[in-house]
Amino acid sequence: MTTQPASRYTAENIQVLEGLEAVRRRPGMYIGTTDKSGLHHLIKELVDNAVDEAMAGFCDRIDIVIRKDGWCQVTDNGRGIPVDIQRQTGKTAVETVMTVLHAGGKFGGGGYKVSGGLHGVGASVVNALSSEMWVEVVPNPDAQGASHANRVYRQEYRRGVPQGDLTPSKLPSPRPYGTTVAFLPDDEIFESIDFDFRIEAERLRQYAYLTKGVWFQLIDERDGREVNYYFEGGIKSFVRHVNRDREPLNEPIYVDREVDGNQIEVAIQYNDGFNESVFTFANSINTIDGGSHLTGFRTALTRVLNDYARKNKILKEQDPNLSGDDVREGLVAVVSVKLPEPQFEGQTKTRLGNPEVAAQVQSALAEALTQHLEENPSDGRRIIEKCLLASRAREAARRARDLVQRKSALESGTLPGKLADCSSRDPEESEIFIVEGDSAGGSAKQGRDRKFQAILPLFGKILNVEKARPDKMLGHEAIRLVISALGTGIRETFDVGRLRYHKVIIMTDADVDGAHIRTLLLTFFFRNMPALIDGGYLYIAQPPLYRAQQGKNVNYFYSDGELEQFSKGKRNLNVQRFKGLGEMNAEQLWDTTMNPGNRTLLQVNVEDAVAADAIFYELMGDDVAPRRRFIQSNAAHVKNLDV
Numbered sequence: 001m002t003t004q005p006a007s008r009y010t011a012e013n014i015q016v017l018e019g020l021e022a023v024r025r026r027p028g029m030y031i032g033t034t035d036k037s038g039l040h041h042l043i044k045e046l047v048d049n050a051v052d053e054a055m056a057g058f059c060d061r062i063d064i065v066i067r068k069d070g071w072c073q074v075t076d077n078g079r080g081i082p083v084d085i086q087r088q089t090g091k092t093a094v095e096t097v098m099t100v101l102h103a104g105g106k107f108g109g110g111g112y113k114v115s116g117g118l119h120g121v122g123a124s125v126v127n128a129l130s131s132e133m134w135v136e137v138v139p140n141p142d143a144q145g146a147s148h149a150n151r152v153y154r155q156e157y158r159r160g161v162p163q164g165d166l167t168p169s170k171l172p173s174p175r176p177y178g179t180t181v182a183f184l185p186d187d188e189i190f191e192s193i194d195f196d197f198r199i200e201a202e203r204l205r206q207y208a209y210l211t212k213g214v215w216f217q218l219i220d221e222r223d224g225r226e227v228n229y230y231f232e233g234g235i236k237s238f239v240r241h242v243n244r245d246r247e248p249l250n251e252p253i254y255v256d257r258e259v260d261g262n263q264i265e266v267a268i269q270y271n272d273g274f275n276e277s278v279f280t281f282a283n284s285i286n287t288i289d290g291g292s293h294l295t296g297f298r299t300a301l302t303r304v305l306n307d308y309a310r311k312n313k314i315l316k317e318q319d320p321n322l323s324g325d326d327v328r329e330g331l332v333a334v335v336s337v338k339l340p341e342p343q344f345e346g347q348t349k350t351r352l353g354n355p356e357v358a359a360q361v362q363s364a365l366a367e368a369l370t371q372h373l374e375e376n377p378s379d380g381r382r383i384i385e386k387c388l389l390a391s392r393a394r395e396a397a398r399r400a401r402d403l404v405q406r407k408s409a410l411e412s413g414t415l416p417g418k419l420a421d422c423s424s425r426d427p428e429e430s431e432i433f434i435v436e437g438d439s440a441g442g443s444a445k446q447g448r449d450r451k452f453q454a455i456l457p458l459f460g461k462i463l464n465v466e467k468a469r470p471d472k473m474l475g476h477e478a479i480r481l482v483i484s485a486l487g488t489g490i491r492e493t494f495d496v497g498r499l500r501y502h503k504v505i506i507m508t509d510a511d512v513d514g515a516h517i518r519t520l521l522l523t524f525f526f527r528n529m530p531a532l533i534d535g536g537y538l539y540i541a542q543p544p545l546y547r548a549q550q551g552k553n554v555n556y557f558y559s560d561g562e563l564e565q566f567s568k569g570k571r572n573l574n575v576q577r578f579k580g581l582g583e584m585n586a587e588q589l590w591d592t593t594m595n596p597g598n599r600t601l602l603q604v605n606v607e608d609a610v611a612a613d614a615i616f617y618e619l620m621g622d623d624v625a626p627r628r629r630f631i632q633s634n635a636a637h638v639k640n641l642d643v
């Protein structure tokens, strides 16, 4: 039964209230930020709980609804959060899960085998940050006993505080078993409480890959959009997806096994490209800083491929071993481990600690990979030959790089002639604008403050680095200009200590060509100077789209919407659209885009390697057809394509 003593205002409750208050006072500590990302984090917390229930094997469907009234609702078909009163707390498990910090499925034992762990702050944090919230549970009688069967148990909350007890419905439940949690984010806490369908759909897709066999549905009732994700093959489907527009060299190699209570899952597929895309996850959290699972993965890959190549005489006696870099060119892989007690390390807690996992991943993959190569010798030959090619290309690239470096050493200190350098030699205060085109370069040179602002104009299309070999890329004029102007070197020889400007600002036209060049530059930096991005040195300038003059009044606008809002009903308004930076005179460019006192700069950060790679890749592709094809074939049914 769920009736409770009239007065239960105990020390327990006071602690709960203090906990909720702490969350509201410092939301950033629990969900990172209070912007869009923080807002969507709320949904993630609830989906995490449902995914935990799925991982435990009790749930195969998770539904998310963004409702017309601004609420969001997450439903699973699991056992239902227990509705019984727990002896230790005197409260139902439902109330505990919804109000006590860090209680999300981690107390009482006999709960989940694995759970998120990193941000596993749970439903109580969502509750504390919601102006209103409710939970409804229809208990599965097999899990919770027949006495609770067939009723809907409901409890409501405001800003985390229960508005009554958990109460069963009088009438039998019309609904299947499971848990639904609905919440309205608190507009006193969040910058905006408007959910973004695209953000949510992307997150969900990743979740779906990592949770094979679970059906995810997202419906936006505000406009009827809907996506469904279900991946029978899990991460095997993911590597196929990443390679969808490339030439794969093998069928995905896949292993999924349990070792000492840890779940180890790896999928590998090579393509004919040159980049490495290895994504690692621990308990569905993207471990962008790697860790023990990545170490085990790399060791197995290098070792098995070398052994195989030697044994089959593809690698001759005089040949050196394939290096780790050689075996990772054109590699797409996902390593996903699920552990009962994950240890996350590093400042952002995105590196897996657990030392035992290295050996577990290594032996699981070594066995599966060896077996696959033995059973599919043509796959084996293709992969090894590809690695050999990489090894030779690397040797050639090293020679080319030496040449470039020796050359610049000879010309010691000479900077590219096209660079209009600043007079300051202090990197901390110095900025470099990488500018598209000749005329814009001219305006920028005239408009800048030459004390601390340098201008590097680039011409024509920069080569498509995504599709080029590293050795060829270095031969390209524009890329060489950028490298020598920054002074850092690239890849293995990159040294941030030699960076000549602490703000590297990409300034391109606000049109399609500008966006393309910006993407090419971003891709180049992402691949060759990732530390430049990690260090927060890379920026994108934001030139305005319009200039509107009325009498002596001049205003600049950065979007159609802004201009529209401003111009309604204004008479004698003279509007100029800037088709390119070159149409702005030096003074205008300074005022709007370069002057540190007025300008807006976007700092480039790669928070999520998966998203970044996908965006780079998708922007590189010139049509949407392949994406559309993918979505159609992988999402079971999609009402509204969101491409």
Ligand code: 0RA
Pocket: 049, 050, 053, 076, 078, 079, 080, 081, 082, 093, 104, 105, 106, 107, 108, 109, 110, 111, 112, 179
């Ligand atoms: C069994 C036990 C516990 C919770 C759940 C199932 C459960 C929690 C959630 C959250 C969303 N959907 C859910 N479905 C089931 C209590 C925790 C424990 O004792 O381990």
